[in-house]
Amino acid sequence: MIYNYNVELTYEKLKQRASELLGSIIKEEEIPFEIPLIDEFGDLSTTICFKLAKRYSKNPVELAKELESEIRKQLKDDDLIKDVRAVNGYINFYSNFEIFARSVIDDILNLKNNYGKQDIGKGKKVLIEHTNANPNKALHIGHARNTCLGDSLARILSFVNYDVQVLNYVDDTGSQMADLILGITKMKFQKEVSTKFDKYCGDVIYVSVNKEYEKNPELLKEKQRMIEEIDSQKGELARLSKEIANKVLEGQLQTCSRIGAYFDLINWESDIIKFDLLNETLEKLKSLNIIKKEEEGNYKGCIVVKSEYIKGHEQETDKILIRSDGTSTYLAKDIAYAFWKLGLTSKKFKYKVRWKEPKLLYETDVNGEYNDKFGSADIAISVIDARQSRLQDIIKSILYYIGGEDLQKRYIHYKYEVVALSNQAAKALGYNVKEKIVHMSSRKGLYFDADDILDKLKEKIMSVVVKNNPNEDKDWIDYTSDRLAISALRYALTKPDNNKIIVFDFDETLRLDGDSGVYIVYTYVRTRGIIRKGINILLRDFKGYTPVSEEIKLIKTLAKFPEVVRTSANLLQPQFIALYLRELCDLFNSYYEKYPVLNADEPARSFRLKLVTVISQVLENAMNLIGLTPLEKM
């Protein structure tokens, strides 16, 4: 039998039954339900009485009592709902727990990896743009936050059946490229090095060149000349710029792959110009009178967006799209790119395959071929840190003038706060400061590479893995340690609220115990250990078994997972998955210490082994959504 994951899962059934019961008494379009946090208050509850009481100026407590007795009359013997009680104006529903538990366990055993999957996004195409690091350095811990968030969003939205395309927009034209080229052509830095090239560019060339500017300001004129030549997209320097950008990108993509983040398409910023997307965009803006060419003042000769059109920033300065020398700013290209994403341009890119494994990856390329599957999405999500809010607000304002609220809503600036360094972490890099937090700076070399952090963490983890697994071979030890390091990093960067700065401190941020990714994986490994040992036990039916309170809580938490996925997808909050994992792990670990599974008497043994099996499955599903690796052993 092919099991359809759109079956009404247990909580849905419970809600539906409760709605039926209430619906026969009151006429109400939407009845709000919540899952009570305290077991005493049942398995489902509604605050509808507070709303009705206000409307009819009655006492909510009495109203609830009246409804309670009306509902009780309707309950049948084999009802999914066993009892109903009114407490303080709430109406609490109590499930027939045996039916409820059986239903939850069966749902998970049948659906397996699809448990929690939904059709929210069916038929809708969403573009998720993330990472977007300048191709002049290796990804640091701040970029990693972006990558983790973007990748988790992609995983979650795919899981609820959006047609997801993951993009990485790479700026191969900006002034940072001129710095590298200057370093290589004028300062004799190498193009071929034995270390990772992205890291070499960021750690050595970029930092050295910026120091050299201070000693020798004449070089800045040379830099300016180079920027203009690269921007023209003609000649040797433009070619060299692309070559270097490409090599750096390769290193960055390796880091992303290691973390488990894969893209569908690389959009080269220079191709916005090459494929002539910009002119058409500017024409459109001109026809709407949003932009204008300045004839006098500071911005004489520039084409600007007047600030009066930028919602929330009316008091600020106008924003330049085209400089007086005719070159375009980053924003101008980003507007054109936004147009392409939402299908507002007639111009198209050509594409070529960059690689096929582990996931087919395309990139824009003048010598490529057209491919209609990219662009023109229903929703475009750009994962970009909060410092760029103003530029993103400008794009949103422009979209508003073109297509009103409907169009504007389709463009989402997914913003998050930066990763900064703790005072200790800054000191570790040789910066003795008194501030509590220090912002990273590529120019000063004040940052931690994501790869370096992972390597250091892996090393720390490996000593424990070796100790606990003396008989495993080197490759296994290496793989396991690497996956644990990545799980620790991803959990640490995904879980915090997007609006909060993460103050990075190696030992604090990347814990191996307590509230950590390692703890989550460890808990999963525990479930696997039990399942492995119990593989030959013939499972009996658990009819008549009276579950302990921890088991009831676990079953309810498992039943909640589809709802957690839905909320996480609708609100674009991967955090909810991380929090859910933590909750489920805590419950399981407490349970694990207290109750034997394999050594329990029947029917407890069968019930518990099934319970552990479904806990393990749900942990795996949730872990996959935020990129933690479910390991068999560790």
Add this chain to the structure above:
RNA sequence: GGGCCCAUAGCUUAGCGGAUCAAAGCGUCAGCCUUCGGAGCUGAAGAUCGUGGGUUCGAAUCCCACUGGGCCCGCCA
């Protein structure tokens, strides 16, 4: 000057209009390996949820003001 964000135990955070909801991790203290893996578990101590107003039957949660901290406002990206 204009805009955005943050403020909850010593530290890091969760809770974001509801009922035993002030929660967890770290740290401190006291326990648990004859027990399915102790990267775990149990317990204790520790918070008038920055301050002051307001809205509400109900506010850590919403609104306003203030204080303290961070970010943005460039012919950079």
